[in-house]
Amino acid sequence: MPFRPRTAVSGAILATAAVLLCPAAAVARPAAAPAPPGWSAAPAPGAGARPSDRDRPYFYLAGAPGTVMNDRLSLRNPTGRAVTVRLRGTGARIAFADGEVRVPPRTRAAVPFTVTVARDAPPGDRPAALIATSRGTGDGAAGRHTVPVHLRVTGPALAALTVENLSVRDRGEAAVIRYTLVNRGNTVLTPRLAVRADGLFGPVLRRAVRTLPGRLAPGQSADLTETWAGPPALDAVEVRLTATADGGAHGSATASYTALPWGAVAGPAVLLAAGAGGLVVVRRRRRAQGPEGERGEPVASAAGGGRPSEGERAGPAAELAGSGAGARS
Structure with a gap:
């Protein structure tokens, strides 16, 4: 192919103009590093084990009434500043070795705690949780994490x-x-x-x-x-x-x-009320009338059938006067 100097010069001029007008496109800048994630709380791995994706997602503890069980909570702080985390438990008798923990930058802290089963606790499942909170400032400093605790009180089950x-x-x-x-x-x-x-x-x-x-x-x-x-x-x-x-x-x-x-109840009730009212009226009339002959003429004697004579009306006084006159003679 024959060389064309005019075409080559034009291409060089265009490339130079592009670099001068858009310097950012010619110089590649490195991508900004992502901010580290905030602190987190999770069940600690077993003794001597390194943290991994297979760590426990929650705590599972089982014991008889009166038992005291121990475990550890892992606090991870990948940020560049220290974080102060406050700890408390809900749903069971949970006690921490320290209720407030300061986790240095880019470190992991394992905090021991105990769960005590009451002596009078009936057997069965008890939901509980560990709650970790921080009110710090800055990226990843503030936050709240809840770690479930599945607590089972062992013993004979009773369904009633x-x-x-x-x-x-x-x-x-x-x-x-x-x-x-x-x-x-x-x-x-x-x-x-x-x-x-x-x-x-x-x-x-x-x-x-x-x-x-x-x-x-x-x-x-x-x-x-x-x-x-x-x-x-x-x-x-x-x-x-x-x-x-x-x-x-x-x-x-x-x-x-x-x-x-309502009809079955109202009918007998009306009849009873009417009967009671009639009985009251009859009794009142009898009381107003009184005994027979109480307001009429005096009752005649059984022998004469009429009014008594004057001698009968004199009675014993006349008899005593007559006997007195005869005694003097």
């Missing part, structure tokens, strides 16, 4: 469930069944419920066993309701609730419910 405060009340054309479920055991329960009602003439309500929403922790209670649409209008009913859960938990309760329409 009771149904309490059962009542049935009218609500318009329906009835409302109110009750309370109480977890009397030491394990978490998922209750199941069955409802039945029997009247004078046979069953009036049947609800098969179904699992209720939610769970009950040991010692926890829940106030619940059941809506009964279309209960009988005239009947005496016994309502029974039966609650069950895994582990053999079983509880039941009964309540009475009497359904009476």
